[in-house]
Amino acid sequence: MRSLRTINGRKCLLVCLLLSVFHSNCHSWGFFGHRKINYYSVFLLPPELIRFYKPQVDFISEHAVDPDKRRYIVAEEGPRHFMDMDKYGHYPYDSIPHKWEDAVKRYTEDSLKKYGIVPWWVDVMQKRLTAAYKEKDSRKILKLSAELGHYIADAHVPLHANSNHNGQYTNQKGIHAFWESRIPELLADNEWDFFIGKAEYIPDPSAYIWKRIEESGAAADTVLRIERELSRQFPAAQKFSFEERNGLIIRQYSAAFSKAYDEKLKGMILRRMRLSIYSIASFWYTAWVNAGQPALSPLDANIFNAQELTEFEKLNQAWRNGKIQGREED
């Protein structure tokens, strides 16, 4: 307790500063979660595809986070990661047309982009991936698979489907990273299992992803309410803890609070993570089937040319040094 008080008193400013640095680097399933989700997705694929993807599983995992890095360069990137479903009424959100042109007619493009476009963007990426399969362009297939995985996973996160996305309207700031980064980092490797059947063909990918974002929208209230209820039972000193991370002392939700929250959510986070994995593998598989099931041969490890490697490095630089374009915590 004494050391905690010392940290509290003398280093508050430093800690708060570090906390904000930590938070601004946490987006959507966190980097940890996105990498895990893409990684496990590979193992749900049928043999014809697993032969192609498995030698590249490191690439697929690592580049799961490229879309979040791109948010530091491109302003249009932000809305592709979320959709504020509460702006369109209540579940099942009948007022929002699923067809882009119809939605534009009803709400205007500006307004749609303001509140997020993730289900439409998943559609765009799925079409691009299908085209890449038809062209048998292996590098494109890998890049698009990794990035499509990111957007699909984002659509499964309740706080990516609500305008109170970081609890900013209800004095719950930090809940975004808490749900999708802190808890998976605490529990995924030791307590959760990711043995999840097989990828399946999705007859209507657009309808499928709309279902997922609607579920996410419906779950957002629970995500926020349970945190509020639990906070009343935990004194602040037990709700947060100070831990070292990469040589820095940071304040974060304590393990006890995190586990209690996860229990009260009755496995919701694991369920959404597992469903993300199943969905991603099924989207990849569906794109391949729709492209006519082309035969793909496995690629060598170093498949990307100098220009592509420079592009990847540009993303890294922007993410490390830059300021996010658009709103944070998505």
Ligand SMILES: [Zn+2]
């Ligand atoms: Zn994202």
